[in-house]
């Protein structure tokens with residue numbers, strides 16, 4: 001994959017960095033928050049993904065010789081270039097666990113670092129976390145309606161360039177069982193999975209010959225694509241012929257794949273034909289522009305589909321092209337800072353902060369996250385961030401702090417879980433989120449509030465700015 005170096009950033013970060021450097025401010029300690037303002041897909045939650053990949057990149061982030069000569073050519077100051085030559089990210093990061101469910105407006109990641117370093121990593125952090133969180137969320141919506149059926153990522157060919165690589169990782173976090181993307185499988189410890197294309201069948205003298213050849217080549221991993229000529233008149237009968245021949249040789253046809261037409265009708269008819277031939281354990285896979293709504297509909301129609309292959313709508317995050325995550329400054333050298341906006345929803349929250357998740361008596365999510373100043377005494381009341389008359393008591397709820405240290409002075413300190421472990425964690429958190437927050441239509445709004453201390457600190461800063 002592309003080697004990520006220091007120039008994987010926006011020019012303005014370097015422009016600001018040079019000025020922080022030349023004005024002697026580079027080592028001021030900055031606190032930045034990563035958060036987003038809106039759940040994608042009009043949904044009720046977002047799956048946080050991309051963290052451990054980001055941490056690995058940050059630990060090794062350097063400006064290499066090519067970066068430096070390019071920046072020299074662009075006219076960067078020689079002293080700043082000398083600084084970049086020795087650049088290491090040495091900040092401290094607190095973050096939610098990768099795979100957790102996160103909600104709009106409250107910090108998901110907190111970066112504390114020398115101002116110049118915190119600034120230089122902004123674009124990289126947003127690039128990695130926004131995209132993977134978007135795709136993991138999309139995947140989890142499909143997993144929610146798939147009723148335990150296997151979901152396979154087929155998206156690489158339709159992805160926005162190299163994004164497909166990261167999408168395959170995020171899809172697994174959101175609940176996909178496998179990917180056709182061999183490089184992602186190699187790098188992320190997964191078994192690649194796949195069937196065959198129409199071209200293979202077209203290239204042979206006829207469909208039956210194609211199926212026989214493939215079955216000989218892959219006697220224990222054979223999935224036959226049955227829609228090249230006529231699914232019910234030719235594809236399924238030929239697959240049955242080959243399935244029986246395989247059985248006689250002590251092997252098993254794994255599945256057939258439907259890739260066009262009315263998938264519910266064709267799956268039902270194919271299942272009946274396979275069963276009538278005694279091929280009960282041959283599974284049915286389906287693909288063709290699937291998304292969470294089509295999968296839900298197919299299963300409501302009782303389509304006997306065991307595996308869904310999903311490409312375009314997964315890896316491009318249809319219909320939302322991006323998660324709107326942002327990275328905002330909250331303090332410098334211990335001084336809390338704020339950004340004022342005409343739009344109250346865009347006024348930022350000052351201070352290094354902690355986020356607490358409230359649980360109900362049964363140990364499930366209560367539907368409330370409270371943001372407080374890091375280190376403040378336990379929060380007993382949370383307030384709506386912009387509506388002063390709305391508050392919510394928390395005194396009797398168990399609260400779980402969500403931001404834990406994952407990097408200290410540039411070194412990863414959290415265990416790096418493997419992908420299945422992150423996916424398991426995601427699944428366990430979804431099991432704690434009541435169904436009303438997970439429904440597709442008008443999901444219940446998960447409350448995010450702020451502590452009394454944080455509210456007062458913010459309001460003091462707003463008043464100071466106004467005066």
Ligand SMILES: Nc1ncnc2c1ncn2[C@@H]1O[C@H](COP(=O)(O)OP(=O)(O)OP(=O)(O)O)[C@@H](O)[C@H]1O
Nearest residue numbers: 259260261262263264265287288289290294297298
């Ligand atoms: N029974 C069904 N219920 C709901 N949606 C379905 C059903 N069958 C297929 N779909 C979906 O409808 C969409 C359009 O399918 P359509 O029948 O137009 O494909 P097709 O034209 O047969 O495929 P192709 O263009 O690849 O030959 C796809 O997203 C497909 O997944």
Ligand SMILES: O=P(O)(O)OC[C@H]1O[C@H](OP(=O)(O)OP(=O)(O)O)[C@H](O)[C@@H]1O
Nearest residue numbers: 154197198259287288289290310311312
């Ligand atoms: O529809 P998507 O969700 O994006 O899933 C991926 C699609 O890519 C393949 O089609 P393609 O026509 O590229 O190749 P094929 O000959 O293998 O069908 C596959 O058959 C799916 O239809």
Ligand SMILES: O=C(O)c1cccnc1
Nearest residue numbers: 154180193194195196309
């Ligand atoms: O393995 C498959 O069937 C496959 C892989 C990628 C895209 N479409 C189908």
